[in-house]
Amino acid sequence: MANDEIIYLDNNATTQLDPAVIEEMLPFLTKYYGNPSSGYAFATKARKAVDLARERLAALLGCEPSEIVFTSGGTESNNAVINSALQFEPRGNHIVTSAVEHSAVLRPCQDLTKRGCEVTFLGVDRHGNVLRSISFPFPRTNFMGQKAWARSTSIGERAFTP
Numbered sequence: 833m834a835n836d837e838i839i840y841l842d843n844n845a846t847t848q849l850d851p852a853v854i855e856e857m858l859p860f861l862t863k864y865y866g867n868p869s870s871g872y873a874f875a876t877k878a879r880k881a882v883d884l885a886r887e888r889l890a891a892l893l894g895c896e897p898s899e900i901v902f903t904s905g906g907t908e909s910n911n912a913v914i915n916s917a918l919q920f921e922p923r924g925n926h927i928v929t930s931a932v933e934h935s936a937v938l939r940p941c942q943d944l945t946k947r948g949c950e951v952t953f954l955g956v957d958r959h960g961n962v963l964r965s966i967s968f969p970f971p972r973t974n975f976m977g978q979k980a981w982a983r984s985t986s987i988g989e990r991a992f993t994p
């Protein structure tokens with residue numbers, strides 16, 4: 833099947849690079865490929881490019897550059913957020929999420945229930961809206977709420993039953 837015959841519905845997960853992105857990235861994939869976290873001179877251009885990307889992204893999102901953390905992908909991001917939120921708020925051991933999250937969210941949450949964390953999995957209607965309103969206060973006062981805005985692979989996946 834030729835590429836122009838494909839109707840690709842998974843752009844939320846992986847998508848074709850915009851030519852402008854390729855153009856911007858190419859020098860760092862071919863010429864200035866030094867590790868931006870390193871102190872040697874060869875890394876300087878890569879580091880400056882990452883700093884600039886962070887500033888641009890922060891301006892786009894309306895946050896501080898220091899609040900932008902680049903990761904290798906979705907699974908790493910989800911794990912980092914879930915685990916670091918619990919680590920930095922030791923009193924908070926209650927996570928609220930939905931039952932139809934990506935497995936990269938559900939699995940770490942399931943794992944946390946085995947480690948004494950309380951996790952509430954809210955059901956959703958056919959449009960993905962949460963069914964139950966969250967009543968406050970929860971038995972424990974600090975918690976983290978999490979809900980995906982968009983899912984690319986929802987079709988055919990079963991909702992997780994805790």
Ligand SMILES: Cc1ncc(COP(=O)(O)O)c(C=O)c1O
Pocket residue numbers: 844845904905906907908910934936937980983984985
């Ligand atoms: C919400 C969510 N989390 C995690 C992932 C997994 O991402 P990755 O393959 O980059 O680890 C996906 C993939 O589509 C996702 O939609």
